[in-house]
Amino acid sequence: MRGAARKSVRVQIPPWAHRKMVKIRRFSISDLEKVMEIEKVSFPKPWPKSYFKKLYKKYPDDFIVVEISNKIIGYILGYKKSDGTGSIKTIAVDPSFRHQGVGKELVNFTLNKLRGKEVKEVFLHTRTKNTAASLFYKNLGFKILKTIKNYYPNGDDAYSMKLTLHFNSSLRSSI
Numbered sequence: 001m002r003g004a005a006r007k008s009v010r011v012q013i014p015p016w017a018h019r020k021m022v023k024i025r026r027f028s029i030s031d032l033e034k035v036m037e038i039e040k041v042s043f044p045k046p047w048p049k050s051y052f053k054k055l056y057k058k059y060p061d062d063f064i065v066v067e068i069s070n071k072i073i074g075y076i077l078g079y080k081k082s083d084g085t086g087s088i089k090t091i092a093v094d095p096s097f098r099h100q101g102v103g104k105e106l107v108n109f110t111l112n113k114l115r116g117k118e119v120k121e122v123f124l125h126t127r128t129k130n131t132a133a134s135l136f137y138k139n140l141g142f143k144i145l146k147t148i149k150n151y152y153p154n155g156d157d158a159y160s161m162k163l164t165l166h167f168n169s170s171l172r173s174s175i
């Protein structure tokens with residue numbers, strides 16, 4: 001505004017913004033303890049270590065972690081299924097790093113990998129009661145296809161969600 005004194009505004013830069021310290025890479029078995037810590041505070045029925053090991057064995061290239069200053073702050077597992085569609089099996093971000101775009105970055109990373117594998121549609125399930133997750137996925141363009149009653153072992157209902165991938169040749173994952 002003309003004539004108004006320019007106020008200095010203090011902008012808090014989230015740790016996530018320091019891109020040099022942030023690394024997205026493949027999971028390795030030495031990350032398991034930290035992944036388990038995040039898993040336990042993120043889900044009502046955490047998966048056991050043995051299940052993560054099994055998933056890692058099956059999808060070694062698709063199990064991805066994000067680290068900041070060598071500390072794991074989130075993970076995602078998303079892969080191409082035998083029918084050619086993509087699936088996001090799980091994602092979680094350390095609670096103290098949420099709402100800073102980390103989850104979005106992980107999903108976009110995986111979606112770019114899937115684009116590279118010519119995947120056109122990506123599906124996932126999330127608890128209907130997990131409002132944060134369904135809003136998170138909606139924000140990324142996923143649409144609710146249907147509600148599946150008693151989908152989870154504890155009787156929770158799930159939303160089945162779908163994203164149609166659009167292709168942009170400049171977007172390619174480096175992993």
Ligand SMILES: CC(C)(COP(=O)(O)OP(=O)(O)OC[C@H]1O[C@@H](n2cnc3c(N)ncnc32)[C@H](O)[C@@H]1OP(=O)(O)O)[C@@H](O)C(=O)NCCC(=O)NCCS
Pocket residue numbers: 042043089090091092093094097098099100101102103104105125126127130131132133135136137139
């Ligand atoms: C869901 C989860 C991965 C999101 O991670 P995140 O790093 O906090 O998400 P982002 O900061 O990238 O959020 C991106 C967008 O999602 C939406 N969103 C994320 N968390 C939200 C919340 N709690 N409530 C409403 N909207 C939310 C927002 O629109 C946000 O965009 P904005 O920041 O511009 O408003 C994280 O909350 C989490 O780990 N939850 C526990 C595990 C889980 O539920 N996983 C998903 C089911 S498999």
